Amino acid sequence: MFTGLVEELGTVVALERQVDACRLTIAAATVLDDVHLGDSIAVxxxxxxxxxTSAGGTEGAAPRWTADVMAETLDKTALGALVPGDRVNLERAVRADQRLGGHLVQGHVDGVGTVLSRTPSEHWEVVEVSLPPELARYLVDKGSITVDGTSLTVVRAGDDSFTVSLIPETLARTTLGFRQPGDRVNLEVDVLAKYVDRLLAHRALPTGTLPTDTLPTPTKDTP
Structure with missing residues (x-):
């Protein structure tokens, strides 16, 4: 479980393509402070x-960590388009004794959107992102959504897009500060909305049946 509060920007070092997966290596610092093999990090x-995990290799280089990314994840998220040198948002799984500063984030990508436009103003920037139609019912104005792992508040929820307002802190500390129109971003809708939708759909059906109109299987890599 995560909160959607990005801890640092890592840098993709290498992607080793395999037949049905790849090994992704990322240079980082903060998220590796207390990491152990088998821990979860949101990319x-x-x-x-x-x-x-490994040391940087050369003097002054940042430590690195590696994850195995299966084909399903590469196909259903924007991670498949990463190349060495790309910056990525990183967050360690939240501990039970930490503040929940963003919202409940599973790290299970529900779909991929595309940045449609950026409208800067004096103190913030409004960004519009396309939305897969099957996810539209989970968004509401002033609700929560995760964009590339960043917990954000929806300003306007439409049928095929939504807008968010980005403050200077978010622009400076996450990939959203330099995403441009046409860039693809990972989206995760509020898990509470998904549960409510499922429960309401089940309540409307005869006893013993389940709704067939459900979300696509979310992505989650496991060891």
Whole structure:
């Protein structure tokens, strides 16, 4: 479980392509302070499992960690488009004794959107992102959504897009500060909305049946 509060921007070091997966290596610092093999770290909102850690290799280089990313994740998220040198949002799984500063985030990507426009103002920037139609019912004005692992408040929820307002802190500390129109971003809707939708759909059906109109299987890599 995560909160959607990005801890640092990591840098993609390498992607080793395999037949049905890849090994993703990222340079980082903060998220590796107390990491152990098998721990979870969200990369642009996608929960990945730490499979390996190493020192930077050269003097002054940042430590690195590696995760195995299966084909399903590469196909259903924007991680498949990463190349060495790309910056990525990183967040460690939240501990039970920590403040929940954002909202409940699973690290299970529900779909991929595209940045449609950026409208700057004096103190913030409004960003519009396309929305897969099947996710529209889970968004409401002033509700929560995760974009590339960043917990944000929806300003306007439409049928095929939504807008968010980004403050200077978010622009400076996350990938959303430099995403441009046409860039793809990972989206995770509020898990509470998904449960409510499921319960209401089940309540409307005869006893013993389940709704067939459900979300696509979310992505979550496991060791």
């Amino acid at each position: 642009n909102g996608c929960c990945l499992t730490v499979a390996e």
